[in-house]
Amino acid sequence: MRSDLRIERFHVLMTADAVGGVWSYAVDLAEGLAGAEVGVTLAVLGPEPSATQAARAEAAGCRLVGTGLPLDWTAAEPGAVIEAGDMLARTARAVGADLVHLHSPAFAAQTPFGVPVVAVCHSCVATWWAAVETGPLPDDLAWRADLVGRGCRRSDALLAPSAAFAAATARAYGLTRPPRIVHNGRRALSLTGAACTEPTPSAFTAGRLWDRGKNVAGLDRVAARAALPVRAAGPLAGPNGERISPVHLEWLGQLDEAGIAAQLAGRPIFVSLARYEPFGLAILEAAQVGCALVLSDLPTFRELWEDAAVFVDAGDADAVAGTLECLAADPGTRAKLGQAARKRAGRYTIAASTAGVLRTLEALLAGPAARASLKGEAA
Template sequence: MRTDLTRQRFHVLMTADAVGGVWSYAVDLAGGLVEAGVGVTLAVLGPDPSAAQAARAEAAGCRLVRTGLPLDWMATDPGAVTGAGEALARTARAVGADLVHLHSPAFAAAADFPVPVVAVCHSCVATWWAAAGTGPLPGDLAWRAELVARGCRRADALLAPCRAFADATARAYGLSRPPRAVHNGRRQLAPVLASVASPGTDPVPFAFTAGRLWDRAKNCAGLDRVAARTVLPVRAAGPVTGPNGERVRPVHLTVLGELDEAGIAAELSGRPIFVSLARYEPFGLAVLEAAQAGCALVLSDLPTFREVWADAALFVEADDADAVAGLLDGLAADPDRRARLGRAAQERAGRYTVAAATASVLDVFEALRAGPGIRAARQGAAA
């Protein structure tokens, strides 16, 4: 449903990254804003969206702009990121935006935006490195972290997908107060009938994961070790090679490649045990999709996962392959327990809707539009 531009409440320029989960977040939020009477221009940085992605964005009612600008984590130097921020500021002026919603604070580091800026801390190199790396932050990541720090101080409001990650972000960048926690919401994927299940029977059990398999923080290598020890098939959807050249070569997982929404829905329709052994996950939209489908959840014991899923998941040590394999095989043999866990996950997932996320983001937008006094408060700024 498209917003009537003559009647819209206000207009938001929102940036997006078509490579990972930020895309789902942005399109779902944009659709929620459009339904609330807000105009949205979605500016895509980095690789262009696929035809299916573009069609979904346009169906959500927003105007799609392919900028050709670099993503902060794929840029070759600081000037590329600050230049992208300046280009976005010009775009905000050109489209008559009343607010700017950035998917990374780094783009606010040096740009002179004409309107209030909300920056979302979906993830960042400093917190990622703390989970996935060792030793001091490498030079190629240090300048990126510095841009994020500067952007956090210049944005008018900061958001994060959960309290645990908001706190981690505040620690990483020395913020006097953490970003506002707004749990992500996800539109439920269209159901696809499971070909493996007959009416009245329990689906053939298997384990499933989805995400950027090439990202070392997703710990695909750890899940591959689990797959070598379990009798349960472990299926993995997602790219094994990243746009930055990083690559993973699993041996024991059944690698499905990149799946579109229909492909993911088809996998989830079999109600697999969804497993993530990630070492770093600010929220986890793939987990939410699995929970919406009624899958039992087995997740690494991260503060973010604990906050979001509480008692609706089983938590494991990511490096204990034997224990994880034993747990998965035990669940495969216990359909009643799987069903109980699936119902608990599905009930918990009911908290994380697009409507709830949209309402919280609209609260932030309206506060910033209320007057310069609120804007000057610089939510989340450092002392």
């Protein structure tokens, strides 16, 4: 049971992983909820967070719990995901949680949590496969998708970070109604200590470079053709064994927030040629500091950044390289695009994201009628 003396309206057990954008989402949301007098215990699955990540989570007001549990997309077999759900339910009882906030519906596939459950559809193997590959899901992904689908139906509410991804999720799992849309928010990176320079004629991207959905191989082909440097930050190998070895990109390693801030301070052209992206927190970080955006023509990106980015055919390396070179040579257009991106980024704040999640949590606690209404969105 909780022993601190902080006044809390209610307490949430929130799960997260420290591998990608889910970590930033969870910590920023936890900080927003703490400001609304909602307590958060953050249960970390997968690899342990770094010391810097842990310190940031604690500063946000989280109670951090390492679980040693596998991520649903790296687990060896279905039983491991079911067991992880069971352990999370025990953890929720131990910390006195009033609700559970899952970063994947899969953990709710079979486990009775005893309290309302909201699951966030950040990404999943079924929608990833539909965007990146062709044909039926292979067996190793099919059972994972089955768990996600079952979890979608058992959760009391589902959330998604964009309307495009909510629709893709509904199609993938045959949901009668798509998840509720709550756009992600992001705390702006601090540029304190970073050299704030004039816009530099370079391009930059960041994220899980090993993920084929990010299409870093396509960006590597662009880098071979572009006259300006194209730099990338992020891991080249993933916990699932995926790996990429770009030849033409300038790989900067796996940078922390300060390192990313240092890159963005020069306002490079931020480029993403992703073939799959439910939201894109790295794009939001770049937009917040006024970087011009060059993005693949995905429904998600159109929804979030229409009239605030240049959209390109991710499969046409020559055309993308030409677009980057034209922007590098035109500081006026680059500045206008950066201003448009910064203005649009003002829609995607922690306050707005927290308010959307908080409305859902409060409805789940309001009683059976309100919960039944939300349940209809996860049926």
